[in-house]
Amino acid sequence: MQEKTIITISRQYGSGGKEIAELLAEKLGVRCYDRQILYLAAEKMGDTDVDIESILESAYQTPDSSIGSMSTYGLEAVPYYNKMYREQAKVILQIADKGSAVFLGRCADAVLKEDPDCYSFFVYADEAFRRERAKTHYGSQSLKELEKENKTRERYYNYYTGQKWGDMQNYDLMINTSKLSPEAAVDLILGYIEKRDPK
Template sequence: MAVITISRQFGAGGKTLGKVLAKKLGYELVDEDIIQMVADKANVSTDWVESTEKEAGGKLLKFMSGLISKSYVERILGDDKGYMDEEIYVNALRDVIQQVAKEDNVIVVGRGGQYVLQDHPGAFHVLLIADMADRITFMENHYDLSHEEAKRVVEQQGSRRANLYRKFGKEDYDLPNLYHVVLNMSKLDMDKASDFIFRMVSDVVCHLVE
């Protein structure tokens, strides 16, 4: 009945929150699997998609893979194929996210979901923020990185995020009025954050059903 988009400052725990919420709600989590979807949509390699959207640090994404099944990917993809440049990449990404949202009961992590689905009637848009020091510590603890490695990854992926949104022509991605809720993960633990969103989505969905 709903679609949740999770945007985040890198290291604020967007993927982790997505996994927890997917389990609690019984939703499908869509994260890095969008790379495969876009690649199939454009009939190009996943490396080509990554090179189009990435800043340095993309290698980390290879072991931070999502949880979506192959059958789900195959169900989402359309038949249109073609050459991919940056413009086609953005259009393919929009199309894939919109197709994913039609499935309902999905969680989309990153990649401009809050913009692509801004007018979707069943979408809930969440932004996670945190202090830089806390984001570095999160990456150290969750991905077994040294302090210097974690700091470098957070900085690199922050640049990568900014570059992606520039492809959408957007610079306001951290403004709170784009979202239903902004959570400061320097002040909340993951359990409280996930419980809050779970209650918010469940209450609204129940009201709509009634």
């Protein structure tokens, strides 16, 4: 494994991506960044008194008007009325610049696209697996509710990155967790990194 290794995990809601990201970070002895990015971005924006739900709600905002996609090349071009994405991107870049880390979501794969030490993975699963997981891990939600969350993520990602969420060309590897344990998925990811850039 390289001295500096940045891993981004994008995932379908209900596929187990969060668990995989946390296991990866634990195995590598680094931090896993997910919602912490939101809090750090809110802090930089001076919104320290905003409650958690408000921060989460603002994190996925996109303009109501359709004015096209925003590219990660030129973060300053992101509209002022939604500073959250811009601040999250800055936080991600700052953390990645300091050393190894695992990022879960937050468009980190697009933000760090040009980083030679970054490896990006997309975790997904079939409907039957996610339907069952929705019952056991998400407070008995329905698959329809999970898909609604996926649509929100997709719309946000597509708008701000100018890329298509879940498009295989954006990732090093796509992993179907339907018949793969989180531990096996972690081994697959680490094995890929070792094989791609043996040191």
